[in-house]
Amino acid sequence: MKASAVEATRAAPSLFVRLDAFDTQLGRLETRLSGDRVRGRLSESSSPSIAGRAYNAANNWNTTHAPTATQESDFEVAKTEFAAFSSELERLLAIDLAQLEADLLTAGAPSWR
Numbered sequence: 001m002k003a004s005a006v007e008a009t010r011a012a013p014s015l016f017v018r019l020d021a022f023d024t025q026l027g028r029l030e031t032r033l034s035g036d037r038v039r040g041r042l043s044e045s046s047s048p049s050i051a052g053r054a055y056n057a058a059n060n061w062n063t064t065h066a067p068t069a070t071q072e073s074d075f076e077v078a079k080t081e082f083a084a085f086s087s088e089l090e091r092l093l094a095i096d097l098a099q100l101e102a103d104l105l106t107a108g109a110p111s112w113r
Contacts, residue, residue, distance in 0.1 A: 001104060001112045008109035015103055022096055029089055032081070050085060053078035 002019050005011050031037075035049035048056075057075035060067055067075075104112065 001100065004104055004109040004112035005107065008104060008107035011104075011107040011109065015100075015107060018100060018103075022092070022100060025092055025096070029085060029092070032085055048074075050078050050081045053081070 001022075002016070005015055005019060008015075031049070033050050035052055036046040039046040053074040057067070057071045057078060060071060
């Protein structure tokens with residue numbers, strides 16, 4: 001979208017600010033879902049991701065043992081965090097992305113898809 005905005009003849013500077021903000025929000029959602037890749041590469045601890053918690057909760061799938069209290073807790077936390085994540089992603093795509101697409105079209109940007 002940024003490359004398309006650069007080619008837009010009537011793109012206002014505020015459009016680029018909003019594109020950067022959209023990118024930042026999307027990056028934060030990705031970090032919440034999958035974890036902090038930078039910290040992971042540096043072997044530094046970080047907050048558990050939604051996917052990490054879900055994996056830990058399901059990590060007893062090839063055993064006959066009951067889930068541990070930690071696994072049950074991770075499942076509940078992952079379920080709650082994923083519901084919030086899903087709502088935020090839905091809003092980001094349905095509202096913010098739709099508005100950015102409309103503004104790019106109005107500014108004369110070529111299709112970015």
